Amino acid sequence: MSATRRMPHAVIPFRAAPPGRCAWRAVIAGLALLLTLAAHAERYIYVDAHGNRLEVDTAVPGYWPATPKAAIEHVTDTRIGFEIVYRDVIEGTRRGFDDPSRGAARRALVTEVLRYVDEVLNEDGAVRIEFDESLLSGSGYLAAASAFFRPVPGYRNGAAFQHITTGEPKDPNLPDMLIRVNFGHTWNETLATPTTSQYDLFSVLLHEVGHGLGILSLAIDEDAESRIAPGVYSVWDWLMETGNGNTCWDEMQPVFVGLPQYLLGQDNGVLLIGAAALTVHGQGPRVYAPNPFRQGSSLSHFAPSLSGDAVMQPSIPRGRARRAYLPVEKATLYDLGYTNIELGVELPEDLGPEPGPKPAPIPWANPESLPAFRVPFFQHEDE
Numbered sequence: 001m002s003a004t005r006r007m008p009h010a011v012i013p014f015r016a017a018p019p020g021r022c023a024w025r026a027v028i029a030g031l032a033l034l035l036t037l038a039a040h041a042e043r044y045i046y047v048d049a050h051g052n053r054l055e056v057d058t059a060v061p062g063y064w065p066a067t068p069k070a071a072i073e074h075v076t077d078t079r080i081g082f083e084i085v086y087r088d089v090i091e092g093t094r095r096g097f098d099d100p101s102r103g104a105a106r107r108a109l110v111t112e113v114l115r116y117v118d119e120v121l122n123e124d125g126a127v128r129i130e131f132d133e134s135l136l137s138g139s140g141y142l143a144a145a146s147a148f149f150r151p152v153p154g155y156r157n158g159a160a161f162q163h164i165t166t167g168e169p170k171d172p173n174l175p176d177m178l179i180r181v182n183f184g185h186t187w188n189e190t191l192a193t194p195t196t197s198q199y200d201l202f203s204v205l206l207h208e209v210g211h212g213l214g215i216l217s218l219a220i221d222e223d224a225e226s227r228i229a230p231g232v233y234s235v236w237d238w239l240m241e242t243g244n245g246n247t248c249w250d251e252m253q254p255v256f257v258g259l260p261q262y263l264l265g266q267d268n269g270v271l272l273i274g275a276a277a278l279t280v281h282g283q284g285p286r287v288y289a290p291n292p293f294r295q296g297s298s299l300s301h302f303a304p305s306l307s308g309d310a311v312m313q314p315s316i317p318r319g320r321a322r323r324a325y326l327p328v329e330k331a332t333l334y335d336l337g338y339t340n341i342e343l344g345v346e347l348p349e350d351l352g353p354e355p356g357p358k359p360a361p362i363p364w365a366n367p368e369s370l371p372a373f374r375v376p377f378f379q380h381e382d383e
């Protein structure tokens with residue numbers, strides 16, 4: 001079938017070019033990091049997911065931030081309320097985003113990226129983005145992003161989408177996306193043009209945020225089992241069709257109805273059939289679907305053939321900046337459900353169907369549902 005699909009509502013580090021090995025990790029997320037004010041005015045207590053408590057004397061904080069506020073930054077001049085948590089800072093690693101000489105500039109660059117995302121999305125919800133403790137290896141992936149999904153069957157974009165577009169209260173202790181940066185690589189950490197030896201941090205952060213917003217597949221491999229739980233797929237998955245017009249996921253039920261070879265690109269490739277992207281791009285934008293399947297990379301990016309400037313392609317070379325989503329990328333976000341995006345084109349009146357039946361809502365913040373919070377948390381890592 002060739003009908004268009006649109007989503008009303010619904011990861012991944014960036015690999016250095018040339019593409020290397022990719023790794024996905026499915027992890028149970030219990031790593032809520034709580035920051036709790038102690039009764040003492042001059043002490044506060046950190047509590048991690050295991051219930052370990054650390055009391056910090058604000059007069060002698062050591063490597064810990066001297067005030068709890070220092071652990072969470074808020075971007076205040078945007079429509080979307082961004083809460084940014086830097087674990088480097090919370091844990092006082094003095095590396096990465098807590099680096100004594102470069103940490104502040106790195107955090108400022110994150111804010112610049114989010115300001116751009118705010119302008120594009122034109123929404124007024126709130127989202128919490130956590131930066132996991134930075135890597136310093138200088139090998140492997142440049143950065144990784146994770147998105148959170150409830151283990152309830154359906155087509156969805158994940159927690160960030162839900163909180164950005166609905167303003168629904170967040171669970172105060174869980175991030176909506178989790179990003180990890182490998183500062184061991186050589187980075188351009190400014191808005192200047194990267195040199196030929198530098199990866200562009202702005203571009204890579206923007207890429208990771210794109211995964212967190214919902215640009216990712218939940219299919220483990222070409223057999224399309226869900227990474228999260230049976231029947232849990234992304235809206236991005238739902239939009240897929242092969243180049244020969246064969247459906248990959250059922251329109252109504254969250255079920256893979258294609259053949260494995262479809263997801264290996266062997267039916268004339270894989271493309272997205274969202275109405276906005278079709279309108280803006282003239283045809284369905286191609287999805288990266290190599291054979292063999294590349295864990296962490298396949299199906300969660302646009303094909304490099306789409307454009308050398310696409311932010312959401314599987315890798316980025318040194319010296320290259322991609323600091324703005326292409327019109328077709330914005331249109332795809334629109335098709336995922338970010339319908340306040342200004343596309344500058346007239347869309348057809350009938351945008352086609354929406355993804356199948358919506359599952360019964362589960363409150364994110366109900367403490368009694370905490371076990372359900374241990375949603376598989378996946379890290380989609382390209383290198």
Ligand SMILES: [Zn+2]
Binds near residue numbers: 382
């Ligand atoms: Zn990626």
